[in-house]
Amino acid sequence: DQQVKxxxxxxxxxxxxxxxxxCDYTNSMFDYFLWYKKYPAEGPTFLISISSIKDKNxxxxxxxxxxxxxxxxxxxxxxxxxGDSAVYFCAAMGRNQGAQKLVFGQGTRxxxxx
Amino acid sequence: AAGVIQSPxxxxxxxRETATLKCYPIPRHDxxxxxxxxxxxxxxxxxSFYEKMQSDKGSIPDRFSAQQFSDYHSELNMSSLxxxxxxxxxxxxxxxxxxxxxxxxxxxLLVL
Numbered sequence: 001d002q003q004v005k006x007x008x009x010x011x012x013x014x015x016x017x018x019x020x021x022x023c024d025y026t027n028s029m030f031d032y033f034l035w036y037k038k039y040p041a042e043g044p045t046f047l048i049s050i051s052s053i054k055d056k057n058x059x060x061x062x063x064x065x066x067x068x069x070x071x072x073x074x075x076x077x078x079x080x081x082x083g084d085s086a087v088y089f090c091a092a093m094g095r096n097q098g099a100q101k102l103v104f105g106q107g108t109r110x111x112x113x114x
Numbered sequence: 115a116a117g118v119i120q121s122p123x124x125x126x127x128x129x130r131e132t133a134t135l136k137c138y139p140i141p142r143h144d145x146x147x148x149x150x151x152x153x154x155x156x157x158x159x160x161x162s163f164y165e166k167m168q169s170d171k172g173s174i175p176d177r178f179s180a181q182q183f184s185d186y187h188s189e190l191n192m193s194s195l196x197x198x199x200x201x202x203x204x205x206x207x208x209x210x211x212x213x214x215x216x217x218x219x220x221x222x223l224l225v226l
Binding site for chain 1: 118120147149155156157158159162164169170172204211212214215216217219220
């Protein structure tokens, strides 16, 4: 039972354009969401997070949008750069439930083309 | 800035052997988490510790045990290794419970 889903295994974007990565979740108890970036042979690197009390959080080129009613979040990267090429994981946590574990999506491989 | 340190980075074992993975959290972080990532899969939560006590448990086999020491480092002990235990094992740490988790580089375990 995949509670966090990233339905696009891969995404290819032109350098300088916007990259939009999507994530859906099924557990309404999730109240904290994070995006991690992962290069081969490295651990996930934290990018940005959002609490369920917000609908948008921005940090430089990265913006995360949360639509609670649709149980959907997205990560926007603009402008996209070649160094952004990596696997991106969406993760969720039910902090109000006292949960500590992150539940991950399957990941989306982003390729930025020069 | 200091990151999470994991050792060893690579480990090769045979079936039925034991393995010990170590994790050193970011300084001042008191919470440690262990995740397992199989080939082509997303990371799965195994277990976590807060202030040296187990705080949450996920899909950790009974053959595995873990603990957190007084210096906050953690060790994951794996016994009677099986071929299916071959995976990447990530440790993460956070500044107290339910804060953002920062991951180490992982230990790649191969069981032959």
